[in-house]
Amino acid sequence: MLLFSFFLPATAQNAVGMLAILGIGILHGANDLKIIQHQRKSVSSKSVSYFILYLGTVLIGAILFYWLPQAALPMFILVSAFHFGEQHWEIRLQQLRLRYFFYLCYGGFVFSLLFYLQATPTSNIIEQIVGIPIAAQVWNWTSLILGLLLLIYFLLFRPIRLFLLGELFLFGLLALLFWKGTLVLAFATYFVFWHSLPSLQSQMQFLYGSHNAKAWWNYFKAGFLYWILALCFLGIAFAWIDFTAPYFLSLFFIFLAAITFPHALVMELMFRKSP
Numbered sequence: 001m002l003l004f005s006f007f008l009p010a011t012a013q014n015a016v017g018m019l020a021i022l023g024i025g026i027l028h029g030a031n032d033l034k035i036i037q038h039q040r041k042s043v044s045s046k047s048v049s050y051f052i053l054y055l056g057t058v059l060i061g062a063i064l065f066y067w068l069p070q071a072a073l074p075m076f077i078l079v080s081a082f083h084f085g086e087q088h089w090e091i092r093l094q095q096l097r098l099r100y101f102f103y104l105c106y107g108g109f110v111f112s113l114l115f116y117l118q119a120t121p122t123s124n125i126i127e128q129i130v131g132i133p134i135a136a137q138v139w140n141w142t143s144l145i146l147g148l149l150l151l152i153y154f155l156l157f158r159p160i161r162l163f164l165l166g167e168l169f170l171f172g173l174l175a176l177l178f179w180k181g182t183l184v185l186a187f188a189t190y191f192v193f194w195h196s197l198p199s200l201q202s203q204m205q206f207l208y209g210s211h212n213a214k215a216w217w218n219y220f221k222a223g224f225l226y227w228i229l230a231l232c233f234l235g236i237a238f239a240w241i242d243f244t245a246p247y248f249l250s251l252f253f254i255f256l257a258a259i260t261f262p263h264a265l266v267m268e269l270m271f272r273k274s275p
Helices: 002-007 010-027 032-040 044-067 069-089 099-117 119-130 136-156 164-180 183-208 213-240 248-273
Strands: none
Touching: 010 183, 010 213, 010 248, 032 044, 032 183, 032 213, 032 248, 044 069, 044 248, 069 099, 069 119, 069 183, 069 248, 099 119, 099 136, 099 164, 099 183, 119 136, 119 183, 119 248, 136 164, 164 183, 183 213, 183 248
């Protein structure tokens, strides 16, 4: 992906990023209902009820963006920041004090770094959604504050101190990608390779006790229908939309936000149930 950011034009970078998100990115949330059933040890007859509840949560998120975007967007960023941080650290740091705050700081720093290095397209999308432009200095200060909080965590708490050099290297790569690539490619790279793929492995471990080739196939079969439904819903919604229009990316990120709310809750419950 980093090479793509140097050698592909912006339109091609966006296409690669979109394909990655619609493929692995959407797939990693396709078995949320199966995870709920597994958590509650419920019978398959309750699948319809879970599906209606899950879909209702998605619709509520979409309606919230329509009626109260000024509240929905910050909520989405906070939920996503916590969700990204939790997925990255939960298995390694179950005993860390104030770990939930650490998850929020970690994911928030990734978002702030992305928004700062992609200040112009980020400001355009936010203004289209909420009607208020956000200056790049906001993300500059947010990145600085959250970065300092993370550094304090790494220095004070021994369980994560050993990961400091690796995380600095990771953030260096991400910063280079965030700076050089388009917003879509930059977000897709982190979302798919640093979040979705590890999440798929965690989900398979929870559902099947392994993440070998057989588990991957079982996961794909179980989630294929919901994955296709999500893509069909997205396709229908965008059938009347000009993909080259300035508002397209705003609507695409709203779609991701709407499906993130219930998925983040399911993953939090899964981690609580995991041994």
